[in-house]
Amino acid sequence: MPRRFPVAAGCAILISGLMGAPASAHVVLDTREAPAGSYFKGLFRIGHGCGTSPTVRVTVQIPSGILSVRPQPKAGWTIDIRKKTLPEPVAGPHGKTVTEVVSEIVWDGGSLPNEHFDEFALQMKLPDAADGGVLIFPVIQDCVQGTRAWVEVPTPGQSRRDLTSPAPILTLTANPQAHKH
Template identity: 30%
Template sequence: MSRTTRARRPALATAGVLGGVVLALAVPSMAGAHVGVSPDELTAGDHGVLTFSFSHGCENSPTTALRITMPEGLASVAPTMDGDWNIAVERGDDGLVSAVTYTALTPVPNDLRGAVSMSVGLDESTPETLAFPVVQECVDGKTEWTQLAENGEDPHSLDAPAPVVSVTAAAADGHGDHDAADSSEATAATPTSTDPLGIALGAGGLVAGIAALIVAILAYRRRA
């Protein structure tokens, strides 16, 4: 093996390690560069507070505003007042909120987490999936988080996915969980019924055991 080949191996190894480090640092950064929503699951017919958060601007430019479009199937929308944002509400012909724009009083620097929230109400006819397209405006440029995964497509493979909330079906009646809990508590509180025959047999066995013990003691004393 030549000296040149031996010298190249450490250099290639070093380059590989550095490349892996760069990739390890870049992947979490790219994965976190989106607008997320929490919680990502609600129950049909229920209410909940959705929080939309982000930690990156547009190409590292500070964020100035978020415009969130409401999907069909929401019975009500009420943006949360926040001293860090001005809020503008748009309504459709039906009077329901169609979009909400949050404008930052001070641009949110890159790598600092920003968040806005709103209360939403669902009805029984709300679809199983609610997508909230978001346009993130920055000091320089903007990013449209509006992509939706097709059937069988991994949402994580999208470059600019829209925040999505899954809707689960409501229980058959609104008190199903409470009834189950009450039933469990009632069962736990109910005293266990006694069996007279079992008690009699147990007592008889105890007496027989004591008698056998006495006989054994007497027999032992006689032998002694």
């Protein structure tokens, strides 16, 4: 019995450390799969600052194909919604013609200490994708001292675990009810 306790305690410590690693080491989406064509709420989790420096700005770049996106306000932070004009108008949600789209959402002016985590939320209409696909959301994390660019994308055959600063990725799945709100 005395030998089992240290082994069990060691395993529990190792497992709890491994389970916490992704959330504390990267910017991640809380949900990593969503039906194509659906309305989706994405929570971008910031797990730490830059070294010991607090986070003061978070910029989420919006991938092509997303025609409608809205940020959730955060107390103590301002929001800047940056847009770009499309080269050609496209049909958007609810039959509307879309001529410009959101290219970036920036939360600024707050302070997220390195010892804490927080989530930055976006509601968006995902593109229809009959064959699935992925959406890559590069995130720039600015701190009092330093910047972290979470922009790396794995090459075919490469694991996200091999990357130093992976971008959050959302995998689109088949959607039997694409218009559901």
